[in-house]
Amino acid sequence: MNLKNLLEQKFFPYVIKPGRYAGGEPGTIQKKPEGKLSYLHVFPDKYEIGQSYVGLQTLYHIINSYDRFLCERLFAVDIDAEEVLRKENIPLFSLETSREVKSFDAVGFTLSFELVYTNVLNILDLSGIPIKSKDRSEEDPIILAGGPAAYNPEPLAEFIDIFFIGDGEEGIIEILDILHTNSEKLKKEKLKLVVQQVESVYIPAFYDNDLQPLFDFVPEYVKSRIEPDLKREYYPEKPIVPLVEVVHEHLSVEIMRGCPQGCRFCQAGPVYRPVRMREINEIVELIETQMKFSGAEEVTLLSLSSSDYAEIDNLASMLARKFEPQKISVNLPSLRPGSISAKLLNAVKKVRKSGLTISAEAGTERLRQFIRKDITDEAIFDTASLAFEKGWTTIKLYFMIGLPTETDKDLDGINRIVKKINDIGMQFPGRKTINVTLSPFVPKPHTPFQWDELIPADEVLRRVTYVKNSCPVRSIQFKYPSVESALLQAIIGRGGREIGKVIQTVFENGGKFEGWNEYFDFEKWKDAFVYHDVDFEQLIKPIPFSQTLPWSLIRKGVSVEHLQKERQRTSTQLKDYTPKIRENDESDIDRQNMQFGRSKKKIVSQSVVAPTKNRVRFIWGKDSRYKYMGHLDNVKFLERIIRMAKLPVMYSQGFNPSMKLSFGPPLPLGFTSETEIIDITFETNFMPYMAEKLKEVLPDGLTIYDAKIVLSKSKSISSQLNRASYRIPVTYIKNNEKLSDRINTILSSDSLVIERQKKSDILKLDIRPAIYEMSLTDDTLYMTLGLGEGGYAKPSEVLQALLADDFDLYLTNFMHREELFKVDESGNKIKLLDIE
Ligand code: SF4
Secondary structure: OOHHHHHHHHHHHHOOOOHHHHOOOOOOOOOOOOOOEEEEEEEOOOHHHHOOOHHHHHHHHHHHOOOOEEEEEEEOOOHHHHHHHHHHOOOOEOOOOOOEHHHOOEEEEEOOOHHHHHHHHHHHHHOOOOOOHHHOOOOOOEEEEEOHHHHOOHHHOOOOOEEEOEOOOOHHHHHHHHHHHOOOOOHHHHHHHHHHHOOOEEOHHHEOOOOOEOOOOOOOOEEOEOOOOOOHHHOOOOOOOOOOOOOOOOEEEEOEEOOOOOOOOOOHHHHOOOOEEOOHHHHHHHHHHHHHHHOOOEEEEEOOOHHHOOOHHHHHHHHHHHHHHHOOEEEOOOOOOOOOOHHHHHHHOOOOOOOEEEEEEOOOHHHHHHOOOOOOHHHHHHHHHHHHHOOOOEEEEEEEEOOOOOOHHHHHHHHHHHHHHHHHHHOOOOOOEEEEEEEEOOOOOOOOOOOOOOOOHHHHHHHHHHHHHHOOOOOOEEEOOOHHHHHHHHHHHOOOOHHHHHHHHHHHOOOOOOOOOOOOOHHHHHHHHHHOOOOHHHHOOOOOOOOOOOOOOEEOOOOHHHHHHHHHHHHHHHHHOOOOOOOOOOOOOOOOOOOOOOOOOOOOOOOOOOOHHHEEEEEEEEOHHHOOOOHHHHHHHHHHHHHHOOOOEOEOOOOOOOEOEEEOOOOOOOEEEEEEEEEEEEOOOOOHHHHHHHHHHOOOOEEEEEEEEOOOOOOOHHHHOOEEEEEEEOOOOOOHHHHHHHHHHHHHOOOOEEEEEEOOEEEEEEOHHHEEEEEEEOOEEEEEEEOHHHOOOOHHHHHHHHHHHHHHHHOOOOEEEEEEEEEOOOOOEEEHHHOO
């Protein structure tokens, strides 16, 4: 049996969210492998995290734009899916063509942060690839890695063949070209050519444990790659549109790389330097193009510090104006207090307000100056005040705990800021919510704090509890990520090759998804440190300047000497520090224009109640490409399609406007259909061109069958339907006569009692009254079942009763919903489009 069929029969029906592994999303590319170098890009975390990562979309697009390469994707499979793979002995496979990982020429990992490392090993293992480079054969793919965590590659040195350090857009093509043109050569020769011809490559096997080159063709230092221009061709016109829910559903567009600020704790600042801003017109053009294809409801202007983009006010205002009619909002993930203008907030709030985060980082100006986060208290308060004035009701504050030189005075400073912002909020109408995140400080390689000691977990916890318990505002919601997980991240992040053994042991003991609180198991790590005799306590102590750092051969931007000077300067700076005294602690709020009590409700200039003829019912269906999308995924995807068609759909009012849509009864997962319903309420009279526009943007595999204007404003369609008919092939039942007998037995019985899970309860129910028809023709089973309040039966419940031991097999087949309809009191059948 080929892998595709094996997956259909043994994998997809048995995993919780099959849509995460099925691929087929609009924007994906499938190429024939003949004559091409095949590359698999792996994001070693769940689909919903990885598919939101812009870097993955960029690399996928760039590599696939060359005829001589093909690029497919893979994400870490969840615990339930891994169990099925291991039980059935199925190798890991790509999303695009369900191709075995092992059969690719090269496999590249994005290392987003250190806690995905056990997933990297697990993915290699599930693919049948030896986890250590030295154990791999000529037949195994070459394993690459890059991304932010690769700036200290040593913890994964034994497992990765090639690290690429820095901007990967051009470097990956150079590497793949060498692998392609030298495909007949031995692996070692290919690696030699890569290190000789491609800048910014680190091949651990060519260095000894003291990081000394073993061969004269290997560079002494690896310089990080910087692409001077963020070229237009790096970004896809048709981004991949996820079919199942992901963490960021919005369209993210990079506007700038690098950050002009120089915060001393931050690794992203120095490693992504220099600042490269994209041209405003090019950004707008790209967003318009991508929006046509993605139908997202929000566009995020991505960069490390978006408010430092030179034309941010103009860009945000221009986009807000363009997209407001389609209710598409503009979002900026990272705004620096003090750099946010009223114009910018006006643009961002135009359609819907996403959360506003103020990253204060430290509680006092003294500590902020020490870490070179040059933000005054005044700037923080002014930003909060402006946000409240513009209608924000929720503000998130972000602080780090355990920064070098932090004292309880700095912790008191956090509460002073929280209290002040709470006071400012009370001066504006409406209820305000302030959420405070306290994140443990993690010293990062390539920063002036890279030598600093880590505060022990119990002390960080004490400080967090101190802030929480001494907060004068009771309503504040405090959040703090796992202290131990931050500690571990810091230890691995600053670790050398010896940490690789620890990572391997944790993986062998079942450690995976260590970045997820529910799976993180610190005891496993502690045991592994003890097992390998790695002194955990030693790893959290300060590192002497004289010590060679594990990442010392990676050169990025400023020299080690400069970082040392920066670190030393902080000590002198501390002595010289004089706190600024605010003359007037009152923030400059416009009191005259302030409102108290309830604010006036904004009257939106559109008809509040749609005339009924503006409601249109569409009958749509989907083929097997979309069968692994659940009901909510269908809803979100159809919303995207409506936005792509730019239909004048009506929205609800309020802070978070949503489309006025209603759907028919949910289609079970794994089913195709030709009878699904969506009612769309339009702002204007319905015109036939609207249906045409909708059809134009529908991707292959989705079909609109019919449409009609709904005149009645009465009951929802779902509450009126009471029958659903299904068609299910039963070719796998060897003895059809036996099946016919079972059908007859059920139809001639008065009751059929089944068990149905309802929340935490299991209910015993008689579903026989909801089975209206059942027949077998050739190899197809037809059944009509009850729907809705009058009594219903799920197709799976009937099949379980009918097929008994063969029940599992039905999951592997093509199941189809044929018709939804109503039977009235007189027993007359009313077709879907005839229901008012
Ligand atoms: S502003 Fe943000 S991204 Fe820039 S250096 Fe500071 S912390 Fe890093």
